[in-house]
Amino acid sequence: MDNQKAIVTSLKAFKEPALQEALLTHGQILHFQKGDTIVKIGQYVRFLPIVLKGSIRVFQQKEDREFSLYYVREGETCTMSLAAAYFNNKSVSHGVVMEPTELLIFPANFLTEWQLQFPSWNQYIIAMFRRRYDELINNFEGVVFEHMPVRIMEYLRRRVITDESRILNLSHQTIANELGTTRVVVSRILKQFEKEKKLKLLRGQIEIK
C-alpha cells in the first residue's frame, strides 16, 4: 500500500492532500499487457483511467486500416474517455496498450464531485483537453495538406525525438497503421528514402541519418 501511495503522490499535478487521498481510496491500480484493449468503439465508458506507467494508443479503425489519434502517456488521462464517461456515453475510438502498462482507474461519478472540490483537478482536466486538441490539430494538418512521403518522414523524425535514438524499432506495417495507409505504400516510400540516403532499412528497424 505504501508502494501504491508513492505512485499516486508522484502524480504531481494533484496538489490537495484530500484529492490525493481520494485518488488512493477510490482508485484501483490495474496492470495490462501489450495488446490489451482498454476501450472499444461503441462501448460505454464508466471509468476514468490515469496512466501511471506505459502508454495507451488511441486510434480509429475501418476495415483493415488503422489511424492513430494520439497516445496517452505517463501522468496523463484519456480525454475521450473523460468526455464519454461524464455523460455516460459510448466511446468513439479504440484504446489499446502498446507496452506493459499500469493504470489508476476510478468510477466516472467522482468526476463531477472532484470538479466542485479541487482546483488542481480542474486544471488537470483542462490541460489534458488542450494537449489532446493540439495533438489532433497537428495530425490534421498532416493528413489534409501533406503527401505520404512528408508525413512518413515527419513521423520518423518525431519518433527519433521521443525515443531518443536514431535507430527506430518498428515495422513498415506499424507505420502504415499510424498514418492510415497500407504497408506497400510505406515500403515503397521508405525504399525511395533509402536511395536518397536519408535512412537505412533493416528488418524491423530503421536508422535515420
Added chain:
Amino acid sequence: MDNQKAIVTSLKAFKEPALQEALLTHGQILHFQKGDTIVKIGQYVRFLPIVLKGSIRVFQQKEDREFSLYYVREGETCTMSLAAAYFNNKSVSHGVVMEPTELLIFPANFLTEWQLQFPSWNQYIIAMFRRRYDELINNFEGVVFEHMPVRIMEYLRRRVITDESRILNLSHQTIANELGTTRVVVSRILKQFEKEKKLKLLRGQIEIK
C-alpha cells in the same frame, strides 16, 4: 441592460441564478460582421467567447487551400488553444465569423473559477470539449478513410439537415474550402452526381434529391 439580461438568461445551459448573474456582470457583448477574424494563431485564447447569435468558422489554411475544423454555434463556446499551428507555421488556424455574430466575452480565468462553484458550468464546459472532439474525430474519419465523392455527399447531406432544406446555397469553391480540396475537383464530382440524378446543379445552388 434588460435586453442584455434577456439574452444571457436565454442560455438555458446555465441553471444557477448566481451564475447567470456572474455572466452578466463580467461578460461583455461584442458584435462582429461577416469576415471579421475572432482568433488567429499564436497563443492560448485568453478570453472566453460564448456565441449568442451567429457562428464562428474555425479552419486551417495552407497556401491557397482551406479546411474547416468545426463551427462554433449559438450557445456554444470554444476554449481551445490554437497554439499547435504556431509551432510549425506551415498552416494557420483561423476563427472567422461567417455572418453577423454576437459574442459574450469574458476573461479566461473565470473558466476555472466557476468550475468550483457551478455544476452546470462544469457540465457545459465538458460538453463543449466533447462536441469539438466529436466533430474533429468525425472529420478525421472522413479525411483518412473516405474518398472525395463520399466526403462531398456526406457534407451535402449534413447541410440539408442543418439548413432544413434540400436546396443549399453554396458555391463549389465553398465546398472545396470546407473539405480541403480544389474547386475543379468539386465541380467534377458534383457533375458526376448530377448525371447519376443524385442532385441538380444551379448557379450558387445545389438541390439534393
Added chain:
DNA sequence: ATTAAACGGTATCAAAAGATACAAAACAGG
C-alpha cells in the same frame, strides 16, 4: 451600359495512392 469579378464546365496531362500478387529473407519455436 460597360466592365470586372465570381462561378461553373471541361479537357488534358501528371502525380499520388491504392489494390493485388508473388517471392525472398529473416526469425521464432519446437
Added chain:
DNA sequence: CCTGTTTTGTATCTTTTGATACCGTTTAAT
C-alpha cells in the same frame, strides 16, 4: 534443422486527385 510466420521488396495495373488552362455565363459594381 524444419516449418510456419513475419517482414520486406517489387512489379503491374487502376483509381483518385491534383495542376493548368481556357471559355462561357451570370452577377455585381460603377
